[in-house]
Amino acid sequence: MLSPTYLFVLLLPALCGATPMRRSMQVHEARADLPSGYTLTGPASPQTVLTLRLALAQNNITGLVDTLYDVSTPSSANYGAYLSKEKIEEYIAPTEESSSAVNAWLTENDLQSTSLSAAGDWISVQMPASTANNLFNADFSVFTHSSTGAQVVRTLAYSVPTDLAGHIDLVYPTVSFPSPVADVPQAATSLSAPQLTADNNTDPCNISLITPACLQWLYDIPTTPATSPNNSMAVPGYATEWPQEAYLKSFLEQYRPDIDPDTTWELVTLDGGSDPQGSNSTSVEGNLDMQWTIGLATNVTVKFISVSNVTIPDGDEFAEYLIDTATYMLGLDSPPTVMPTSYGVNEESVSEKLAQKLCSSYAALGARGVSVLFGSGDGGVSGIQYETCTTFVPTFPGVCPYLTSVGGTWLVPETAANFSGGGFSNVFDRPSYQEDAVAGYLDYLGDTNSGLYNASGRAYPDVAAYSVHFDVIYGGAQGPINGTSCAGPTFASVISLLNDKLIAAGRPVLGFLNPWLYSSASSALTDITVGDNYACSGSTTGFNATTGWDAVTGLGTPNYTKLKAVLDL
Ligand SMILES: *[C@@H]1O[C@H](CO)[C@@H](O)[C@H](O)[C@H]1NC(C)=O
Ligand SMILES: *[C@@H]1O[C@H](CO)[C@@H](O)[C@H](O)[C@H]1NC(C)=O
Numbered sequence: 114m115l116s117p118t119y120l121f122v123l124l125l126p127a128l129c130g131a132t133p134m135r136r137s138m139q140v141h142e143a144r145a146d147l148p149s150g151y152t153l154t155g156p157a158s159p160q161t162v163l164t165l166r167l168a169l170a171q172n173n174i175t176g177l178v179d180t181l182y183d184v185s186t187p188s189s190a191n192y193g194a195y196l197s198k199e200k201i202e203e204y205i206a207p208t209e210e211s212s213s214a215v216n217a218w219l220t221e222n223d224l225q226s227t228s229l230s231a232a233g234d235w236i237s238v239q240m241p242a243s244t245a246n247n248l249f250n251a252d253f254s255v256f257t258h259s260s261t262g263a264q265v266v267r268t269l270a271y272s273v274p275t276d277l278a279g280h281i282d283l284v285y286p287t288v289s290f291p292s293p294v295a296d297v298p299q300a301a302t303s304l305s306a307p308q309l310t311a312d313n314n315t316d317p318c319n320i321s322l323i324t325p326a327c328l329q330w331l332y333d334i335p336t337t338p339a340t341s342p343n344n345s346m347a348v349p350g351y352a353t354e355w356p357q358e359a360y361l362k363s364f365l366e367q368y369r370p371d372i373d374p375d376t377t378w379e380l381v382t383l384d385g386g387s388d389p390q391g392s393n394s395t396s397v398e399g400n401l402d403m404q405w406t407i408g409l410a411t412n413v414t415v416k417f418i419s420v421s422n423v424t425i426p427d428g429d430e431f432a433e434y435l436i437d438t439a440t441y442m443l444g445l446d447s448p449p450t451v452m453p454t455s456y457g458v459n460e461e462s463v464s465e466k467l468a469q470k471l472c473s474s475y476a477a478l479g480a481r482g483v484s485v486l487f488g489s490g491d492g493g494v495s496g497i498q499y500e501t502c503t504t505f506v507p508t509f510p511g512v513c514p515y516l517t518s519v520g521g522t523w524l525v526p527e528t529a530a531n532f533s534g535g536g537f538s539n540v541f542d543r544p545s546y547q548e549d550a551v552a553g554y555l556d557y558l559g560d561t562n563s564g565l566y567n568a569s570g571r572a573y574p575d576v577a578a579y580s581v582h583f584d585v586i587y588g589g590a591q592g593p594i595n596g597t598s599c600a601g602p603t604f605a606s607v608i609s610l611l612n613d614k615l616i617a618a619g620r621p622v623l624g625f626l627n628p629w630l631y632s633s634a635s636s637a638l639t640d641i642t643v644g645d646n647y648a649c650s651g652s653t654t655g656f657n658a659t660t661g662w663d664a665v666t667g668l669g670t671p672n673y674t675k676l677k678a679v680l681d682l
């Protein structure tokens with residue numbers, strides 16, 4: 114998308130053909146400051162072709178969210194009555210009025226859009242930067258990240274015609290900047306193992322190296338194969354995190370000799386994604402995600418969604434990958450029933466309108482019966498990774514109320530892992546399903562950390578799972594890995610095995626988990642009450658784990674047998 118050299122000479126905007134009637138414009142999105150790390154390099158070359166995506170206002174998002182709760186709340190008469198693809202599209206499609214008003218405006222400007230989604234809520238339109246600057250009263254410029262050198266074309270503000278403001282949710286990419294650090298797991302090879310006692314080395318767990326057998330013991334996860342067809346799990350992989358079949362085979366031979374060692378995943382590719390085999394792939398995340406879903410969710414089909422072939426940080430467009438993954442899932446007649454994702458960014462790097470739009474696509478997936486899970490991040494209260502901060506930095510998408518955010522634990526008995534992301538959103542209000550649980554925690558906190566977090570925001574994580582010293586085979590190496598990237602696939606595998614039992618009993622799958630987790634299922638989770646999470650480096654402290662919900666480990670870690678019992682299975 115970028116031209117190899119950037120022009121710094123001032124060129125007059127190219128006006129061609131009849132000048133369309135100038136409409137009255139209003140600012141649609143703007144940001145006051147550049148995100149930290151970015152500097153302005155100069156204007157985008159006028160000829161640079163931008164591919165802009167327009168999110169058209171959706172028909173009935175309020176109705177969609179009401180419907181989501183109606184089908185996801187155990188006490189509701191419609192619990193489990195998930196909606197078809199077509200029914201969901203009635204909620205998320207733009208109105209005829211929005212589509213035609215926006216398309217008429219584009220046509221008036223000699224532009225043509227193509228639809229990017231089955232529902233028609235995302236359209237794409239290409240134009241030179243000079244045209245985009247005119248059309249949106251924007252100032253598309255090149256920004257460079259100081260530590261990575263990555264360059265992106267963005268604008269700090271843009272406008273849309275006043276009469277179209279209600280028809281366009283947002284234009285992307287504009288004011289949201291790629292986060293230079295994505296949530297990638299940490300190798301823990303240099304770690305000096307903590308002092309172990311006989312209690313800590315409870316067979317089959319050796320906390321220096323976590324294996325599937327350990328978690329099967331810790332969470333009562335069965336080894337018996339799932340039997341239901343159509344019960345699959347989707348695992349997205351971004352930015353060339355490409356898993357290797359040979360590594361999975363070694364992992365299964367070593368840890369799951371009862372599983373066919375040739376078991377593999379089904380590959381789905383989006384945006385130039387790929388998964389070449391035979392390379393000595395040093396990808397930790399991709400291999401971790403495949404080894405620990407296929408290795409725990411015995412005989413559940415796993416689909417690997419490989420999105421993009423661009424390596425972080427060379428122009429990584431994480432938000433775009435999230436949009437395209439959700440659009441792909443919403444376009445399926447029978448989507449996988451569980452989707453754990455081990456990537457995230459700091460909430461502040463995503464514009465509020467984009468965060469809302471993405472979050473509504475997770476609401477749509479939930480209403481279809483898909484359990485969407487995200488790791489809560491590896492920086493405690495300081496964001497995706499341990500960073501300096503003056504106020505606490507929430508992570509996205511974990512702050513979206515329509516998905517399940519998974520934090521991290523370690524040790525036996527379990528305590529909070531200090532990197533476990535947790536806190537409160539500055540964008541999303543606290544949903545009612547967690548009101549009671551979080552109110553108790555706010556009472557416990559009292560004045561602690563007051564002013565550093567937003568007490569009215571959606572609180573996360575919802576639950577947690579083990580996250581330290583997971584054995585992963587990658588890049589010809591093998592060794593312990595830390596991160597909430599370990600927790601998401603673990604919790605998701607438990608849900609997937611419960612779904613298998615539900616399907617076998619002729620019942621609906623669990624879908625959007627939170628209303629269930631915070632009500633009937635909470636007694637089947639193991640409350641983690643010890644430990645705390647990273648502070649902003651320097652003077653502040655993070656959050657403590659404590660009795661009941663907390664902003665480090667949520668409601669706690671799973672016990673399959675107990676969860677199965679609350680489902681009367
Ligand atoms: C929006 O959806 C709700 C819930 O299904 C429904 O009651 C309402 O009539 C819908 N509103 C519109 C304008 O379609
Ligand atoms: C992995 O986690 C352990 C336990 O929290 C910690 O001691 C170690 O420093 C971590 N390693 C990395 C690379 O973060």
Ligand SMILES: *[C@@H]1O[C@H](CO)[C@@H](O)[C@H](O)[C@H]1NC(C)=O
Nearest residue numbers: 306314318319320321322323
């Ligand atoms: C635990 O795992 C570590 C690392 O693989 C190994 O060195 C140690 O011998 C193991 N301990 C036991 C008791 O198996």
Ligand SMILES: *[C@@H]1O[C@H](CO)[C@@H](O)[C@H](O)[C@H]1NC(C)=O
Nearest residue numbers: 330331332333672673674675
């Ligand atoms: C899980 O729950 C079952 C049933 O209540 C119980 O027997 C088992 O000890 C629990 N497992 C753990 C590790 O707490």
Ligand SMILES: *[C@@H]1O[C@H](CO)[C@@H](O)[C@H](O)[C@H]1NC(C)=O
Nearest residue numbers: 338339340341342343344412
């Ligand atoms: C695995 O599941 C499939 C259905 O998806 C079933 O046909 C097969 O028998 C199962 N395999 C085992 C070992 O149970």
Ligand SMILES: *[C@@H]1O[C@H](CO)[C@@H](O)[C@H](O)[C@H]1NC(C)=O
Nearest residue numbers: 341342343344446447448616
């Ligand atoms: C399984 O999926 C196929 C298509 O993906 C669908 O036709 C079939 O009805 C599904 N079966 C069940 C039991 O849901």
Ligand SMILES: *[C@@H]1O[C@H](CO)[C@@H](O)[C@H](O)[C@H]1NC(C)=O
Nearest residue numbers: 383384385386387421422423
């Ligand atoms: C990445 O994917 C894009 C789109 O499919 C393609 O044009 C490009 O050649 C690919 N680049 C590499 C390095 O594979």
Ligand SMILES: *[C@@H]1O[C@H](CO)[C@@H](O)[C@H](O)[C@H]1NC(C)=O
Nearest residue numbers: 307308310312313524525526
């Ligand atoms: C070992 O177990 C004891 C007792 O359960 C616990 O207090 C201690 O924190 C554990 N230590 C480690 C390193 O897991």
Ligand SMILES: *[C@@H]1O[C@H](CO)[C@@H](O)[C@H](O)[C@H]1NC(C)=O
Nearest residue numbers: 307499530531532646647648
């Ligand atoms: C997190 O915990 C590990 C293990 O106890 C410790 O080595 C590490 O220093 C801690 N990190 C911070 C920033 O407190």
Ligand SMILES: *[C@@H]1O[C@H](CO)[C@@H](O)[C@H](O)[C@H]1NC(C)=O
Nearest residue numbers: 539540541542543567569570
């Ligand atoms: C706090 O969160 C709410 C959403 O619950 C948001 O509307 C408000 O702007 C946030 N306040 C700050 C200072 O970010």
Ligand SMILES: *[C@@H]1O[C@H](CO)[C@@H](O)[C@H](O)[C@H]1NC(C)=O
Nearest residue numbers: 557558559561645656657658
């Ligand atoms: C958090 O835990 C620490 C250490 O146990 C304790 O000193 C502190 O008072 C706790 N914070 C709150 C809010 O209770």
Ligand SMILES: *[C@@H]1O[C@H](CO)[C@@H](O)[C@H](O)[C@H]1NC(C)=O
Nearest residue numbers: 392393394395587588589590
């Ligand atoms: C793969 O890479 C690792 C380290 O990066 C190296 O030790 C190993 O020999 C390589 N294996 C192969 C088959 O090239």
